[in-house]
Amino acid sequence: xxxxxxxxxxxxxxxxxxxxxxxxxxxxxxxxxxxxxxxxxxxxxxxxxxxxxxxxxxxxxxxxxxxxxxxxxxxxxxxxxxxxxxxxxxxxxxxxxxxxxxxxxxxxxxxxxxxxxxxxxxxxxxxxxxxxxxxxxxxxxxxxxxxxxxxxxxxxxxxxxxxxxxxxxxxxxxxxxxxxxxxxxxxxxxxxxxxxxxxxxxxxxxxxxxxxxxxxxxxxxxxxxxxxxxxxxxxxxxxxxxxxxxxxxxxxxxxxxxxxxxxxxxxxxxxxxxxxxxxxxxxxxxxxxxxxxxxxxxxxxxxxxxxxxxxxxxxxxxxxxxxxxxxxxxxxxxxxxxxxxxxxxxxxxxxxxxxxxxxxxxxxxxxxxxxxxxxxxxxxxxxxxxxxxxxxxxxxxxxxxxxxxxxxxxxxxxxxxxxxxxxxxxxxxxxxxxxxxxxxxxxxxxxxxxxxxxxxxxxxxxxxxxxxxxxxxxxxxxxxxxxxxxxxxxxxxxxxxxxxxxxxxxxxxxxxxxxxxxxxxxxxxxxxxxxxxxxxxxxxxxxxxxxxxxxxxxxxxxxxxxxxxxxxxxxxxxxxxxxxxxxxxxxxxxxxxxxxxxxxxxxxxxx
Amino acid sequence: xxxxxxxxxxxxxxxxxxxxxxxxxxxxxxxxxxxxxxxxxxxxxxxxxxxxxxxxxxxxxxxxxxxxxxxxxxxxxxxxxxxxxxxxxxxxxxxxxxxxxxxxxxxxxxxxxxxxxxxxxxxxxxxxxxxxxxxxxxxxxxxxxxx
Amino acid sequence: xxxxxxxxxxxxxxxxxxxxxxxxxxxxxxxxxxxxxxxxxxxxxxxxxxxxxxxxxxxxxxxxxxxxxxxxxxxxxxxxxxxxxxxxxxxxxxxxxxxxxxxxxxxxxxxxxxxxxxxxxxxxxxxxxxxxxxxxxxxxxxxxxxxxxxxxxxxxxxxxxxxxxxxxxxxxxxxxxxxxxxxxxxxxxxxxxxxxxxxxxxxxx
Numbered sequence: 001x002x003x004x005x006x007x008x009x010x011x012x013x014x015x016x017x018x019x020x021x022x023x024x025x026x027x028x029x030x031x032x033x034x035x036x037x038x039x040x041x042x043x044x045x046x047x048x049x050x051x052x053x054x055x056x057x058x059x060x061x062x063x064x065x066x067x068x069x070x071x072x073x074x075x076x077x078x079x080x081x082x083x084x085x086x087x088x089x090x091x092x093x094x095x096x097x098x099x100x101x102x103x104x105x106x107x108x109x110x111x112x113x114x115x116x117x118x119x120x121x122x123x124x125x126x127x128x129x130x131x132x133x134x135x136x137x138x139x140x141x142x143x144x145x146x147x148x149x150x151x152x153x154x155x156x157x158x159x160x161x162x163x164x165x166x167x168x169x170x171x172x173x174x175x176x177x178x179x180x181x182x183x184x185x186x187x188x189x190x191x192x193x194x195x196x197x198x199x200x201x202x203x204x205x206x207x208x209x210x211x212x213x214x215x216x217x218x219x220x221x222x223x224x225x226x227x228x229x230x231x232x233x234x235x236x237x238x239x240x241x242x243x244x245x246x247x248x249x250x251x252x253x254x255x256x257x258x259x260x261x262x263x264x265x266x267x268x269x270x271x272x273x274x275x276x277x278x279x280x281x282x283x284x285x286x287x288x289x290x291x292x293x294x295x296x297x298x299x300x301x302x303x304x305x306x307x308x309x310x311x312x313x314x315x316x317x318x319x320x321x322x323x324x325x326x327x328x329x330x331x332x333x334x335x336x337x338x339x340x341x342x343x344x345x346x347x348x349x350x351x352x353x354x355x356x357x358x359x360x361x362x363x364x365x366x367x368x369x370x371x372x373x374x375x376x377x378x379x380x381x382x383x384x385x386x387x388x389x390x391x392x393x394x395x396x397x398x399x400x401x402x403x404x405x406x407x408x409x410x411x412x413x414x415x416x417x418x419x420x421x422x423x424x425x426x427x428x429x430x431x432x433x434x435x436x437x438x439x440x441x442x443x444x445x446x447x448x449x450x451x452x453x454x455x456x457x458x459x460x461x462x463x464x465x466x467x468x469x470x471x472x473x474x475x476x477x478x479x480x481x482x483x484x485x486x487x488x489x490x491x492x493x494x495x496x497x498x499x500x501x502x503x504x505x506x507x508x509x510x511x512x513x514x515x516x517x518x519x520x521x522x523x524x525x526x527x528x529x530x531x532x533x534x535x536x537x538x539x540x541x542x543x544x545x546x547x548x549x550x551x552x553x554x555x556x557x558x559x560x561x562x563x564x565x566x567x568x569x570x571x572x573x574x575x576x577x578x579x580x581x582x583x584x585x586x587x588x589x590x591x592x593x594x595x596x597x598x599x600x601x602x603x604x605x606x607x
Numbered sequence: 608x609x610x611x612x613x614x615x616x617x618x619x620x621x622x623x624x625x626x627x628x629x630x631x632x633x634x635x636x637x638x639x640x641x642x643x644x645x646x647x648x649x650x651x652x653x654x655x656x657x658x659x660x661x662x663x664x665x666x667x668x669x670x671x672x673x674x675x676x677x678x679x680x681x682x683x684x685x686x687x688x689x690x691x692x693x694x695x696x697x698x699x700x701x702x703x704x705x706x707x708x709x710x711x712x713x714x715x716x717x718x719x720x721x722x723x724x725x726x727x728x729x730x731x732x733x734x735x736x737x738x739x740x741x742x743x744x745x746x747x748x749x750x751x752x753x754x
Numbered sequence: 755x756x757x758x759x760x761x762x763x764x765x766x767x768x769x770x771x772x773x774x775x776x777x778x779x780x781x782x783x784x785x786x787x788x789x790x791x792x793x794x795x796x797x798x799x800x801x802x803x804x805x806x807x808x809x810x811x812x813x814x815x816x817x818x819x820x821x822x823x824x825x826x827x828x829x830x831x832x833x834x835x836x837x838x839x840x841x842x843x844x845x846x847x848x849x850x851x852x853x854x855x856x857x858x859x860x861x862x863x864x865x866x867x868x869x870x871x872x873x874x875x876x877x878x879x880x881x882x883x884x885x886x887x888x889x890x891x892x893x894x895x896x897x898x899x900x901x902x903x904x905x906x907x908x909x910x911x912x913x914x915x916x917x918x919x920x921x922x923x924x925x926x927x928x929x930x931x932x933x934x935x936x937x938x939x940x941x942x943x944x945x946x947x948x949x950x951x952x953x954x955x956x957x958x959x
Contacts, residue, residue: 390840394812397839401860402770408864409778416781426777433770477840479814710843718843719857722850729847 002098006091008032008049020079020100022072033096038070069098078105128206128227131213136161136178139222148206148229150199167197181212182220193230205231248272255358261289263350277335277358279327289352298324298332313350317341322359334360373576378450380573381502385448387509391473395440399433406430443469447498447505453580457604458495460529460536461486467501471508471527478512480523487529490536491603495581500601503574503585507540507597510570514544514595521545521594535583535600543594547587555587574599632747633674636660637667637681637693638709643732647680647709650739655747664688668696675702678746680739683710683717683729691717694724707742709735760875761805764788765795765821766837767813771860775808778864784871792816801830804882806855806874808867811838811845819845822852831881833874837862884954891955894940902939905932909945910952 003012010033013025021028021036028035034042069079078101086093122129128145132138138156146153149165156164162171162178174194192210195203206227213222248271251257257274268286275282278296287295297305301323312319319339324332339354385392410426447470464484475482504527511525526541547555556575571585578585578599585599634656636647644660651658659676661667664685679697683690690708697704707728708721718729730738762784766772772788779786785805789795793816795807807825811818822834836849839860846857855874858867898906901922908918915933919926942948 394839397860398768398771401837401839401862402768402774404861405771405774405778405864409774409781412778412781412864418781426774429770429774436770476814477812479812479817481814713843715841715843715846715857715859718846719850722847723856728851729843731843 002033002036002096003086004033004094004096006049006053006093008034008046011093012095017098020071020098021069027072036069038068038076041067066101069100077102125226126228128225128229130161130225130227131222132161132178132225133222134182134220136175138164140224145227148198148204148227149196165196165198167195167203170194177210178223181210181223184212184220196227204229205234252276255361257356257358259286259352259354259356261286261352262344263289263352266344266349266351274356277333277356278325279329279331296325296327298326300324312339313341319354332360333358334363374453375450377453377499377502377573377577380506380570381498382448384502384505384509384570385444388470388474388505391475391477392440392444392470394477395469395473396437399437399440402433403430403437406433440469447501449498451498453496453499455494455496457492458497458500459490459492460500460538460601461490463497463500464504464527464529464538467504470501471505474509475512475525478516478523480512480515480525482508483524483526485526485528487531490529490531493536493581493601494604495601496577499577500581503577503599504538504540506570506574507599510597511540511542511544511595514542514546517545518543518594532600535602537598537600539596539598541590541594541596543590543592546589546593547595552587556585631675631677632657633676634658634678634680634743634747635667635670635676637662637664637679637685639663639682639686643682643709647735647739650736651680651743654740654743656743662686664693664696668693668700671697671700671702676704678743679704679706680743681706681708683708683713683721690726691721691724694721694726698725705742705746707739759785759804760878761785761787761803762808762871762875763795763805763832764808765790765792765813765818766808766810767791768810771810778867779871782868784868792818792821796821796824799825799830801828801832804875804878805832806871806878807832807834808871809834809836811836811841811849819849819852822849822854826852831878831885833877833881835867835870835874837867888954888957891940891951895955897939898936902932902936905929906936906940906948906952909933909936910949 001012001014002010002017004010010029010031013023013028015025017023018025032046034045037045065081067079067081068076069081070076080099080101082097084095086095122140123143125142125144128148129140129142130138130145131140138159138161141149141153141156143153146156149156162174166174177192191207193205193207196206198204207230208225208227210223210225212220213224215221251271251273255273255277257277258271259269259274261268265288268289270282270286272282274286278287280287293302293305293309305321305323308319308321317340319337319341322334322336325335326332336357336359337354338357339352342351342353343349344351406426406429410423410430413423413426443466464486468482468484472482508525508527515521515523515525522543524543526539528539528541530537530539556571575585578601581601583599583601585597587595587597590596632655634651636644636651636658638644638647638660639662641660641662644662648658648660656678659670661670664681664687667679667681679693681690681693685693688696690706690710694706694708697706703725705727706725707730708726709730709732710717711732713729713731721729728738728742762779764772764775764779764786766775766788767790769790772790776786776788789798792809792813796816809818809821816824818836818838825832825834833855834849834853835855836846836857837860838845838857841857841859849857855877856870858870895903895906904922905918908921913921915926915929919929922929936942937948940948940951942951
């Protein structure tokens with residue numbers, strides 16, 4: 001206890017104060033009480049005192065407060081200070097009781113630290129911790145809980161859990177399970193997944209474990225629940241399931257099966273689609289890899305299958321093979337197999353992972369497309385022959401006329417008793433003319449015959465010279481001249497000669513039509529071969545009407561035609577023929593008027 | 608004589624015809640197809656002709672005793688006679704009437720035979736308008752330029 | 755002037771057809787000359803030479819129909835037999851309208867062609883005979899005096915001497931003398947013959 005006067009001077013310094021501060025009473029009496037305080041309290045004290053003296057307002061009187069005091073040796077200690085005014089004292093005197101609270105402080109601190117640590121544990125826990133009282137009010141919730149629910153702690157403590165955080169539809173069930181827990185009917189550590197309602201209105205799926213909490217008397221007063229947010233995990237699981245079923249559907253749609261086989265006799269897995277493709281009941285399980293070739297691979301493809309498989313295992317590590325499977329019911333499927341070979345981690349077995357793709361339908365479509373294309377090409381060939389029919393009829397009619405005339409002349413000469421030598425001459429001519437007509441017909445038949453495409457090594461110059469027999473009559477009946485300008489030493493090309501003739505006839509036909517459209521144009525069509533650095537080029541040059549720029553871009557479109565009788569297929573098919581030969585078909589203006597159509601063909605290596 | 612001179616023809620409007628008064632303007636059309644008769648007669652009327660149509664050669668030949676047309680337009684294949692036979696029957700009556708034969712799917716030989724027998728033209732249907740104008744207008748005493 | 759015999763001129767661009775025709779026509783004793791193109795024939799054409807033309811329609815350069823047109827333009831009277839491998843009706847009709855003797859399709863029966871050629875040669879003979887007669891008449895007419903021409907015109911119009919005398923304002927006797935001179939110069943044995951000659955002379959070939 002310390003008593004001070006109105007100036008702050010110490011008047012009384014008790015024995016306990018002597019012990020507390022380390023001063024003897026006679027040493028301190030009369031000194032200002034502020035010596036017992038460290039700065040800044042010391043200066044503040046003076047101002048408090050002065051303020052009290054002028055205003056009568058006491059800052060600290062009657063209020064116990066924690067202060068820091070300073071011993072004689074300068075050490076500081078926490079103290080609780082209670083100040084009172086000595087009743088009736090004039091001038092005023094104040095009495096202060098000072099308690100050293102160092103020990104209490106330490107205990108408090110320890111407790112606080114303990115609590116903080118517990119809170120830290122609660123907060124560090126990656127699960128939601130939630131305590132509910134018997135009424136279902138939230139008595140505790142940790143940071144994770146707040147985070148999941150999207151509230152701050154004060155927003156939750158004391159609120160009804162079910163009202164605040166449980167979706168409407170699950171509230172009744174929630175309360176019932178709380179009642180059951182409080183009645184001791186629930187499994188002490190029951191597990192349940194329930195939805196919670198967040199502040200944003202989302203539903204999160206929480207996996208709860210619930211433990212009843214009892215007071216010191218053993219009465220159940222609430223529950224402690226730990227909850228784990230499994231929303232993402234469940235979603236991932238669902239997605240995985242979904243993608244697995246998607247994969248299954250995808251395999252079914254693509255008719256693609258996947259498998260993993262461990263050889264020589266490890267586990268094998270076939271996807272459902274593999275069973276479907278090979279026509280085996282999934283209940284029977286996979287066939288051992290060693291038996292697959294024998295059981296399923298088409299006899300004609302088996303040797304190659306085994307050879308390729310061995311090569312994949314021993315050399316390349318990869319299999320990429322098309323072959324035929326024969327199902328138990330005898331039907332044949334075309335499949336494409338891709339596989340990767342890997343040695344297992346223990347080096348004991350070989351793991352073959354692969355796909356089997358059923359390409360039967362594609363094969364059929366390819367085949368139909370190819371046949372359709374061939375039919376179309378053939379129709380176009382017939383069509384162009386139709387367009388050239390006048391010229392060709394003339395070309396056959398001329399030798400027929402000569403034959404008839406020679407024959408009739410010979411008859412007359414014979415009747416008139418002419419020399420055999422004279423008649424023989426007529427007969428020789430008849431033979432030559434019959435052969436001439438026959439040659440036209442032979443070419444014509446070769447040209448219009450419906451045949452599969454085939455590639456031969458072709459001498460383009462010769463092909464063009466042969467073609468002249470078919471193309472020239474058409475020019476002639478239209479009063480035009482067909483001229484050839486063939487480069488020397490044109491390399492051999494790999495081509496289907498009939499298809500190339502078809503392209504050429506098309507181009508000559510078009511050139512004739514273009515020339516007809518320009519009545520004053522030179523009536524001359526030139527077919528020229530040129531040898532470029534990378535390709536042989538064939539040009540068909542006309543001096544006709546030229547290509548209208550407005551239609552140039554449609555020129556190669558199927559069914560585009562400017563001719564009354566045209567099918568519009570000629571150029572489209574010509575282009576696809578040349579493309580199939582890895583060449584290019586195009587056109588450019590002829591210098592001085594008209595159009596030059598050209599196509600290129602790559603020469604045979606070493607040709 | 609050009610085969611197909613460029614004519615300025617306005618078929619639907621009757622030409623201002625100044626045919627000499629009293630000049631014969633009768634043109635007979637012999638064709639089994641009433642539609643062809645109608646079409647040809649309309650055209651000839653527009654050219655200023657007086658026309659009569661007959662479905663058969665006999666009907667037409669029967670009228671020759673009473674009146675002789677300045678021109679005959681006849682199908683090359685009539686139900687009773689061929690156009691060529693009609694031509695010959697007219698000749699047999701000592702008459703030389705300019706005759707135009709009309710034909711579908713004609714053979715060259717038929718056309719040439721008709722021409723040799725004296726037909727002045729042999730026209731493939733349906734391209735008959737211009738040829739009719741070419742031949743009939745001068746016969747009616749019309750200059751091409753009038754039409 | 756030594757006249758060549760009537761010749762069959764063959765124009766066809768096809769060697770074999772040309773040669774076979776030559777052989778055929780020679781076998782029936784007809785003189786033949788062949789040409790590979792219309793232009794070649796036209797270059798060698800001599801209007802004075804008797805004969806006929808066997809002509810292919812469709813040829814490179816000048817076509818058969820074009821040659822016919824060119825010959826018509828120069829009033830050539832040579833009869834034409836067309837031969838063609840692929841003619842059509844309008845083409846045939848045009849050829850006939852322009853005076854062709856016939857239009858034959860290849861191949862043909864030799865007799866048909868030979869008949870047509872003979873017809874054509876006959877027509878050529880007639881044409882030439884007619885021409886010759888017309889020339890003779892015209893030459894005679896040129897020997898008439900202007901007055902005699904006047905009398906000829908009026909006589910052939912069917913006018914009587916008395917009327918002519920009135921028209922020309924001369925005596926009837928004078929008309930009779932002129933008329934006798936005309937008949938004598940023209941070589942006419944009767945009035946009807948005189949009229950026919952005048953009509954013939956006025957015909958345009």
